[in-house]
Amino acid sequence: MIGTGLRFGYGTNGFANHRLEDALTIIAELGYEGVALTLDHHHLDPFAADLPARVARVAKRLAELRLGVVIETGARYLLNPRHKHAPTLLDDDSDARLDFLKRAIDIAADLNAEAMSFWAGVRPPHVSPDEAWQRLVRGCAQVAAHADNAGVPLGFEPEPGMLVENFEQWDRLRGEVGETLRLTLDIGHCRANELEEVAECVRRAGPHLVNVQIDDMRRGVHEHLEFGAGEIDFPPVLHSLAQTGYTGLVAVELPRHSHAAPDVAARSLNFLRVSQWLGEARAAGEGNLATELAAAGRKVGRANAEMARIRLLQSFQLSPQQVSDLYRYGDNEEKRAILRACPVPDLLRDALRSNDSRLVAAALGPxxxxxxxxxxxxxxxxxxxxxxxxxxxxxxxxxxxxxxxxxxxxxxxxxxxxxxxxxxxxxxxxxxxx
Known part of the structure; x- marks a missing residue:
């Protein structure tokens, strides 16, 4: 619907209660362009005896559905049934993690994935910061060499609470490991309440990105994507991301919402489409409001158009004359949104004289x-x-x-x-x- 280069995907860890085949089908039918595929027991187990055959089936299905794919490696109990995410590259027994990451790269190559994503892990209490850093550098160097040989882009994700948790630490790690180590950004981890800070985080990351995860945050906890649900104002953030020239997947990551996956995935895509259009329309400025209001149905779909128009109108401080001009030349769909977003008494009276029940209902709102x-x-x-x-x-x-x-x-x-x-x-x- 919107042609600025952003391609939306959905994480399979948000479909934990579905078979992988069913999850891929639903994600494609909803209109997503890709998936962030988390390697795990119940979806694509990297340790399955018949792994080559499973990978071949998944590759075939992805091609049939025309879905792009990135490989995620954040399964919680894949390597150790008793300890989440263990072992990591920082642990004494890091060989299991290293073997897993190399397997993930091989799977990514066979699936023609756009990237393989991984992270540092939490420093064990008995390991000094310097030793943990050296372990990470050594492990990442081996992962990077394997990825180079396989031709798979690597996305390293800074994660709050882990040894590498911010952009500066990732930049230091890349300096020691090499340019192969690109960046995965979880927008929710920008963790900023101020719009400019989140957008700046995206702009700084842009040139290095191979993978983007998207979710909202409230009080440090991952939230679903819904206007007013969390702390991030997404329209300018998505606009900033598009302006960086990033063309990879922007995949929704909501692992705690598998119980309602189809509904949450559908609402998330609507949210992203509306947010992307709002970011573009706001950037276009007040002078283009009439054009943007008219285009809303085509850009975000009729079901989302009224809400999108209302939010766009509320983004500007419009004078009564500007509102009246937009109302006068708009169609009834646009007029209804104007009545709800920034009503002027004379326009309410005009609506109440009409024979359009939807205009009358809007005029009888707040x-x-x-x-x-x-x-x-x-x-x-x-x-x-x-x-x-x-x-x-x-x-x-x-x-x-x-x-x-x-x-x-x-x-x-x-x-x-x-x-x-x-x-x-x-x-x-x-x-x-x-």
Whole structure:
């Protein structure tokens, strides 16, 4: 839908309760362009006796579904059933981790993966910081050599709490290991509340990226992607990422949401598409608002268009004249969004004179507080006449009065005389007001 180069994928660790075949099918059907495939017992086990045959089947299915793939190596209990993520390259018995990472590179090569991603691990208490660093450098050098031979790009992920947890430490490691060591960025780990800091994190990482994971954060905990759910304002972040020229996968990583994977994956893709468009539209500025509002349905889909338009309008401090001009020249879909985002009293009155029930419903939302009592009563009466559900009327319980009851009683008598009945919710309101 949006052609700026960003390609969205979904992590299979967020489909832990699905067979891999089913997960890939759902991810593709939803419209994702790739998967971040975590090697694990239940999906693609790198230690399976029939591994070559399994890899061949997965490669065939990925090609059929036209899905790109990156290989993730963060399975929790793959190497040790009692200790999460153990052993790492920092442990005394690091050979198991090294063997696993080399297997992951071989699998990535067979799948024609865009990258293989890994991280440092947590320093064991009995290992000094200097020794841990040297172990990491030695291990990464062997991984890098294996990746060079296989032609697989390596993405090293700085992870909070691990030996390498930020951009500066990754840069130092790359300086000692070599240019083969590129970067995996988890946007949620930027961990900044201020928009400029997150966007700057993305801009700094951009030239080195081979893999991007995306999720939100709230109080240091991974959150799903939903407006208002977490701490990151994603539209400018995605815009910054696109501006770096990054063309790899941007894969949703929500391993704690497998219980509702299909629904969460669908909502996440909608969120990403809307956020990407919002970032572009905001960057285009107020002068292009009319064009962007008109294009919303085509860019993010009709189901998401109204919410996207509302959020775009709320991004700017618009004068009443600017709002009126946008309303005057917009179609009814755009007008509805304008009424909900930045209503002007004259526009509410215009909407209430229309025969479009969706415009009337929008005018009777929270913006209806700007109407006089007389105007508001007439608007409620029109809603009843048009068959709108009165539950849509904002402040109905607080503003309904005896005068509205009198008007509703008159309408009911007219209806009865014509052999018609009042809607049930209008009758209930009338009975309450008597």
């Amino acid at each position: 913006a209806a507080a700007q109407l006089t009592d007389a105007e508001w009563r007439q608007a409620v009466l029109k809603a009843v006449f048009m068959g709108l559900q009165l539950a849509q009327v904002h402040g109905l319980n607080e503003r309904a009065d005896a005068e509205l009851g009198r008007m509703l009683d008159g309408l009911r008598k007219e209806r009865e005389a014509a052999g018609r009945i009042m809607p049930a919710d209008a009758i209930s309101l009338l009975e309450r007001l008597r």
